[in-house]
Amino acid sequence: MKRQFRKMHGLGNDFVIFDARDVPLEMDVATARALGDRRTGIGFDQLIVMEPSDTADLRMRIWNSDGSEVEACGNATRCVALIAGGHSRIETMAGILEGQAGDGEAEIDMGVPRFGWDEIPLAYPLDTATLPIGWEGLRDPAAVNVGNPHVIFFVDDAGSVELERLGPIIENDPLFPDRINVNIASLEDGAIRLRVWERGAGLTRACGTGACATAVAAIRRKLVADRVEVRLPGGALTISWTPGATIRMRGGATHVFTGEVDL
Numbered sequence: 001m002k003r004q005f006r007k008m009h010g011l012g013n014d015f016v017i018f019d020a021r022d023v024p025l026e027m028d029v030a031t032a033r034a035l036g037d038r039r040t041g042i043g044f045d046q047l048i049v050m051e052p053s054d055t056a057d058l059r060m061r062i063w064n065s066d067g068s069e070v071e072a073c074g075n076a077t078r079c080v081a082l083i084a085g086g087h088s089r090i091e092t093m094a095g096i097l098e099g100q101a102g103d104g105e106a107e108i109d110m111g112v113p114r115f116g117w118d119e120i121p122l123a124y125p126l127d128t129a130t131l132p133i134g135w136e137g138l139r140d141p142a143a144v145n146v147g148n149p150h151v152i153f154f155v156d157d158a159g160s161v162e163l164e165r166l167g168p169i170i171e172n173d174p175l176f177p178d179r180i181n182v183n184i185a186s187l188e189d190g191a192i193r194l195r196v197w198e199r200g201a202g203l204t205r206a207c208g209t210g211a212c213a214t215a216v217a218a219i220r221r222k223l224v225a226d227r228v229e230v231r232l233p234g235g236a237l238t239i240s241w242t243p244g245a246t247i248r249m250r251g252g253a254t255h256v257f258t259g260e261v262d263l
C-alpha cells in the first residue's frame with residue numbers, strides 16, 4: 001500500500017514522518033531499518049509515526065535508523081508540534097509533552113529530568129552528577145535521562161574530540177544497559193557548543209534531547225545560567241530549566257518535501 005510521508009528536520013536532524021492518525025500503519029524493526037538506509041531506502045535519523053491517542057491530542061512513536069524504537073526525540077517533537085499546529089499535547093513513551101507551534105519553530109515542555117542511577121539507567125550505582133569513569137581523554141561525565149538516556153562530557157574544545165570513533169564505544173559500554181546518547185560539550189561565551197553521537201543513529205547535526213540533557217547537566221554544575229543557548233552543527237536551540245521544574249526547549253522545525261513509499 002502506498003503511504004505518504006513528510007520529510008522534515010530540526011536543525012538538520014532529519015525525519016521521515018508518517019501520519020497514521022486516520023489510517024493505521026504497522027511499523028517494525030526491519031522496515032524502519034530498511035527505510036532508514038540512506039543508499040537504498042529513504043534515509044533519516046529517526047522515523048516518526050503519528051497515531052491517535054486516548055490521553056493526548058496525538059501519539060508519537062519514534063524509531064532510530066538502526067530500527068530500535070525509542071522513548072523521546074526533541075527535534076522531531078517540534079516537527080510534530082508544527083504539524084499539529086497551535087497548542088498540542090503529544091503522547092510519547094516518555095510521557096505527555098506539551099508543544100506550542102510558532103512560525104517555523106516550536107517550543108516544547110520536555111518534562112522533568114531524572115538523575116537516579118537506575119533511571120538513566122546505569123548497570124550499577126554511581127553519582128550521576130559526575131560519573132567517576134572515563135574513556136581515553138574523556139573523563140567524569142554527567143548522566144541525565146530526559147525521556148531517553150544521555151551521558152555528557154564537558155571538554156575544552158568539543159570540536160577536537162574523535163566522536164565518530166569514541167561515540168560507538170561509549171554508546172555500547174556495558175555500564176549502559178539500554179545503550180546511551182553521547183554528548184560532547186564545551187562552554188562558549190555563556191552558551192554551550194555541542195556535538196552528539198546518537199544511540200542508534202550515529203553522528204547527527206543536532207539532537208534536541210541531547211541539548212536538553214547537556215543544558216541540565218551544565219546548570220546542575222553551575223556552569224551556565226538557567227536559560228542557555230545550545231549551539232549544534234545544524235543550528236541553535238534555547239533551553240531553560242531550573243531545578244525541580246520541567247525543561248523547555250525552543251527552536252526551528254522545517255518541512256523539506258512530501259513523498260510516497262510502498263509499505
Ligand SMILES: N[C@@H](CCC[C@H](N)C(=O)O)C(=O)O
Pocket residue numbers: 013045046064070071072073074075076148149181198199200201204206207208209210
Ligand atoms: N534526535 C533526537 C534523539 C533521538 C533518539 C535517540 N537517538 C535515542 O536513541 O535516544 C533528538 O532530537 O532528541
